[in-house]
Amino acid sequence: MEHVHLAAEEDDLYSGYNDYNPTFDSEELDNDAGFQQAVRTSHGRRPPVSVITDGAARPMTAVRAAGYSSAMTRGSTFDPLGQSKGPAPPLEGKSEDTHRTLRDVLCFTSDCVCFLPLLLQSLDRAKEAGRKERALVRQREQSGNADHINLDLTYSVLFNLATQYANNDMYAEALNTYQVIVKNKMFSNAGRLKVNMANIHFKQKNYPKAIKLYRMALDQISNSHKEMRIKIMQNIGVVFIRMGQYSDAITSFEHIMSESPNIKTGFNLILCYYAIGDRERMKKAFQKLICVPLGIDEEDNHPHYKALAEKFIMTSAKLIAPAIEATFAAGFDWCVDMVKSSQYVELANDLEINKAITYLRQRDFKQAVETLKTFEKKDSRVKSAAATNLSFLYFLEKDYDQADRYADLAMTADRYNPAALINKGNTVFVKKDYEKAAEFYKEALRNDSSCTEALYNLGLTYKRLGRLEESLDCFLKLHAILRNSAQVMWQLANLFEMLEDPHQAIEWLMQLITVTPTDPQVLAKLGELYDSEGDKSQAFQYYQESFRYFPSNIDVIEWLGAYYIDTQFCEKAIQYFERATLIQPTQVKWQLMVASCYRRSGNYQKALETYKDIHRKFPENIECLRFLVRLCTDMGMKEVQDYATKLKKVEKMKEIREQRVKSAREGSARGTRREGSASSDSGHSSHGTSAKGERLSAKMRALPGSNEPYEASSQRDIDASYVDPLGAPMERPKTAAKKRNEDDDFADEELGDDLLPE
Incomplete structure (x- = not known):
């Protein structure tokens, strides 16, 4: 439906945008009771109060994505204080009130451009600036100095008000204010603000209107502003991706790559070719991507730009490798050959290791091992990485001797490699030399204090050693890093249970079920703890939930059956013991329990039939x-x-x-x-x-x-x-x-x- 709607609008690109509605005139906004009510009452959403951490002026565009850049510089004629025209004419014959009004307007305008800490205050200041600016205009008109009205100041006040509306997610008000600016023919270059309006429509997921406004902005920006045009075309391409119109997105991205190639657009172009399954054009786009000179786009001064470029190249290679050739291995080899002949030659080894990891994900351990073994004669960094992966592979296959050997090789190549130290600790751990394993985990943490694997394993080691308090410290630190880790919360609950603090154990399990609410083992453990505390009703609730999600746990079934017997509801216990009979058909005790339940509930005939069946x-x-x-x-x-x-x-x-x-x-x-x-x-x-x-x-x-x-x-x-x-x-x-x-x-x-x- 969106595609048809967009095609219909292309016949008249500017339809509906030349009509002027006088209700958008900002002169009367403060006197419009309906508008004020919409801002202040439930008729319109009151702007939220949130803190701004960046005091810099907000770019004129606000939507960003991978390759989606919309920041644009203001036109050369835009000067909010009128400084580009020389000194302002003297205010002869003006009262002191007039001078004070002008000073207040300048003060408020300056504050709003720099942003106040609270969005709501910024919006209030922007409105106040608008009121004072209109008062100044009226005074000049009344004194006969209408020719001295500063249009740039009016532009600045309106633009700032629209920006603050957008900051507070008041999109309808922001669009109305931008419309006032755009429709005023006295504001030169105001048509560029259609980019801001398009960004708002993008946020509202009104993609056809966003496309139309971006194109209108392009028509009003000369070819001399090449960088700005490129940024708008990037936005257009991203909107087409959101709409699923990959061919149209490709047209925009290909034009950019021919005029002003950059790494983000190159990456987005590869994504589009991948989406339509065009393997040959994927290859060509990848070749263009690795040939993009560093620092050519707007983020050339970013200190991590090279790392970002390498990330896009690695991601692209991993994405297209299985699609461009008959096998993913051949695809990886092609990408490696291309990278080796580019400025990113150091990425070739990383791609080879990713090839081995892909083999591992496909459970092809033999090919993974063969690929990694080719790195034994490489430089120390690559050798250490390959040996670390080999150690991990052999550990998974329970070949602990080989795992230990490659862990040693990885540490020899790079003693500061925390992953190598963890693997070495693991091989010692399985040999039950827990003290030595703890030393390797601690060394890994000294090399990388944020290594969560080392901290987790160290906690397990202390637990095996019976040093429960130290284990508890490890998992509490880990929980501060991994707030939603189910494994960490389970370990904490288990440790408190071992420390004979069931209340804390229950607290951690209650946190855990907020993360994994359908885990039957966690629910059963809660039931067990409540039962040990004598709270039968809570225990029943959690055992019942556990049974609902996993009705094959014999312990849970037995507890529920015993609960109903204990409460003299033998009829209800029957269904649980019958379930146990299905799970363990060779265990006669469950069938005897069913028969006894019938007998105890007074159904002697059914009990007799059940006993006869058991006897057979x-x-x-x-x-x-x-x-x-x-x-x-x-x-x-x-x-x-x-x-x-x-x-x-x-x-x-x-x-x-x-x-x-x-x-x-x-x-x-x-x-x-x-x-x-x-x-x-x-x-x-x-x-x-x-x-x-x-x-x-x-x-x-x-x-x-x-x-x-x-x-x-x-x-x-x-x-x-x-x-x-x-x-x-x-x-x-x-x-x-x-x-x-x-x-x-x-x-x-x-x-x-x-x-x-x-």
């Missing part, structure tokens, strides 16, 4: 059989005899296995581990069996009555007792379960009283 999967599980005997007895089912017989058989087999294990232990030490694996109680047999030995974690064992067994009235033949994995149930209301019918016609004579659990 784990036929040798004694606990399951005991529950089946008890439930079938309570519900008066004839299957009780079958389950009782199976229980008796399984217990007999258990007894035989235990005897064999005992004999093997006595005969040989090799049988010491047979007891746990052979016993069905352990829950690790091939059938996943489980009995008393298979229990839940400390959280589940801590539930009330968890060690109270159901015991049979007689155990002459079998042991039908079992331990409820949920613990003894709380006393439920009498209406919660149907009263057992004591007069059922169950065939007791077939079972025998000795097989019935109590």
